[in-house]
Amino acid sequence: MDQTSRHAAANAVAWGSDRIADLLRSLNTPYLALTPGSSFRGLHDSLINHLGNERPEHILAIHEESAVAIAHGYAKVTGKPLAVALHANLGLMHASMAIFNAWCDRAPMLIFGAVGPMDAALRRPYVDWLHTATDLAALIRPYIKWDNQPASIPAAVEAIIRAQQISRTAPQGPVYICLDQTLQEAETPTRDPLPNMRRFEAPRSPAPDRASITEIAQRLSSAKRPLALIGRVSAKRPAWDRRVAFAEAYGLHVLTDLKVGAKFPTRHPLHAASPGLSPSADALALIRNADLILSLDWIDLGGTLYQAFGKPWPEVTVVQCSLDQYSHNGWSMDHQALPAADISLLTDPDRLTELLLAEAEACGISAAPPAGASWAAARPARSAGEIGIEDLARVVIATLVEDRPSYLRLPIGWPGALCDFDDPLDYIGYDGAGGIGSGPGMSVGSALGLRGTDRLPVAVLGDGDFLMGATAIWSAVHHRIPLLVIVANNRSFFNDELHQERMAKMRGRPVENRGVGIQIDDPAPDLAMIARGQGCVAFGPVSDIADLSDTLRNAVKHVREGRVAFIDAHVRREYGRGIPAQVLRTTDQ
Known part of the structure; x- marks a missing residue:
């Protein structure tokens, strides 16, 4: 045979x-x-x-x-x-x-x-x-x-x-x-024959009742300082556009964060404070000043309100729209603190904004045009010298802006004031639970989802995150998944240095010991060699800001040819301006 x-x-x-x-x-x-x-x-x-x-x-x-x-x-x-x-x-x-x-x-x-x-x-x-x-x-x-x-x-x-x-x-x-x-x-x-899969689609989320839509629309239109906290919502462009039209119709100021990805244009006049992994001082001030807060599945609404008001049950009117309660259980505390809400809806937040926008159009509700946003930082990067995290961000953003980058991951210290997101694919978001080592694999998966589009997949990772998951990059090389990886390499699990500094100050002990058992040094791993070992085109270490832009342009050429390019950028042990103190207390990366 x-x-x-x-x-x-x-x-x-x-x-x-x-x-x-x-x-x-x-x-x-x-x-x-x-x-x-x-x-x-x-x-x-x-x-x-x-x-x-x-x-x-x-x-x-x-x-x-x-x-x-x-x-x-x-x-x-x-x-x-x-x-x-x-x-x-x-x-x-x-x-x-x-x-x-x-x-x-x-x-x-x-x-x-x-x-x-x-x-x-x-x-x-x-x-x-x-x-x-x-x-x-x-x-x-x-x-x-x-x-x-x-x-x-x-x-x-x-x-x-x-x-x-x-x-x-x-x-x-x-x-x-x-x-x-x-x-x-x-x-x-x-x-x-297998069943017809079209008969087994996911069930549709329940729509909010008519009375709730009318009540929320009336409260929004009568509020003087309404604020929307936009969390887990759709990353599809039509839903994005409806959110913008909805915020404009009711004159809603908007806050987003870096946990969930790009959900609203950051340079829009209604986007009122820079995004971050936790609310900045400016964002908390806006929350305190609001007379109505609309949460569209905001992650940790209860904790955010507590940070802003210093008490668990603030008196401001709160409208909570989320289906997340269906996933809560007694083992994991990922449901976060219990929030107070005057109106709570178990429905899809994108469905709610769609219906509220239709209500505004039907009732002729319209807000005055918003004033321009003022939180954006304009300080240029230094032209030479040691690389700070803000300098890294400024050079990366300025160099890649014409390449339609999609930022698949950003590190903790990334300055939110520099985030210029105008499309859901401009930033993909964080990992959910703060598990170090997730960045390389998730970046490869996101780049796989983008393969065949005109977007440039860019992952900015921490060195500890990269080292834990470095072999995931091999998968991108093996399967011809284009990807640019930039490691902001401070040779440390730096967030824990700040935790140890905090402990030392509280206990009257020497802060000079904060890096013991934390810094990834002596010897510093050769990250470019590790990336080269996975089959990447690798550059670095780059330690002078003057060399970074040309290195980025060179790397992008390889990515556009369908390859995986890697840059080891040595940065100072610091976070960018505006990283809130809550990050130091609530994350472990």
Whole structure:
């Protein structure tokens, strides 16, 4: 029998994992990120030899945490779940931090685990016993939306369709399906047609009732100093445009933050203070001065109000619109402090702004044109010398402005006053839970989501973040995903230096010891060499601001040719101006 005949004969047999692979294609799953593992060898074979490594295509990651981070970054750009395969208990434990990031960021994701064989009589000695657990999902159940371990192929089909539906239903999040190895490798007697996937779309979020729309519109139009806190909302351009029209119609000043990505144009006159990971002093002053606060799924509304007013139940009128309560549980405190609200709506915030905008148009509500924004910093970067974080930001922004950059990640110290976002893809956002090491993988996933567009994918990472997840960059090189990585390298887990300085001052101890056990020095790792080892075109270390612009232009040429370029920029141990004190108390990076 020749090779073609053998392939035809092999394909005449239906295997359990073939059915699952067909379903993934039917669900329009473009990619599956994985670190190989024997527990899902049947599914791996089906994706390669049954589907031809197309729809879904394998995205090979060196570490399971990177595989999940890639799926997370892809979801932040596209709004769609990517598939991930994790090997037994080992891969799941490796990936758990990245799954928690995705959970806290409310990112959709379809995670496949594998176990087995569950039938002890079929296990290979030693290794199959080590990689088998009775309830694998118990490792991550507190921070996923749903899980299942189906016992048959028809049950697996239903479970995967349900998982996809649940993952895409707001508030979105990761789901987990565990596949018995025996189930994958068994012959299946049927090739029945798969269901029509259009009949299993995510359910629509409930619309707010008419009385609430009328009441909120009246309160907004009568308020003298209304303020909108814009959090987890759609990154699609039509929703962006409606938010701008809505704010203009009611004369709403707007605050955004750097946790969720670009959600409103930062240079718009109504964007009233620079964005950051936590509210700046100017932002807190605006909150205190407001007579009505509209929260559009703002992350940690209760904590923000407490920072502004110094008490948990401020008297200002608060309208809260969020579906996030549906994801709250007793294990994780990612739901943050309990906020007070005069009106609280369990609905999609984009649906609310759409209806309120229509109400304004129907009732002839219009606000006076806003005055120009005044928070933007104008100080130029120095032309030579040691690189400060603000100098890095100014040179990067000025040099790349014509290349339509999409900033996939920005470090803690990045000065929000320099952020000029005019499109949802201008900035993708943070990682959800502050897990160091997520930046490289998420940047690769976001760049994958941008591949084929005219956007320049740019990730500005911290050195600790890069070092923890450096091998994720190999995946971008291997799969020809264009990406520019800039490391703001201060040779330290610098935020913890500030924590230690704070402790020393509180306890009357020497602040000179703040870097002990924290600084990444003596020797300083050669980051450019590490990046080169992953196949990147690497530059650096760049330690003089005079050299940075030319290095950036050179790097961009390589990215435009479809390569991954890397720049190690040595920066001072500092944060930019306006980084609020709350960051030093609430983050660990």
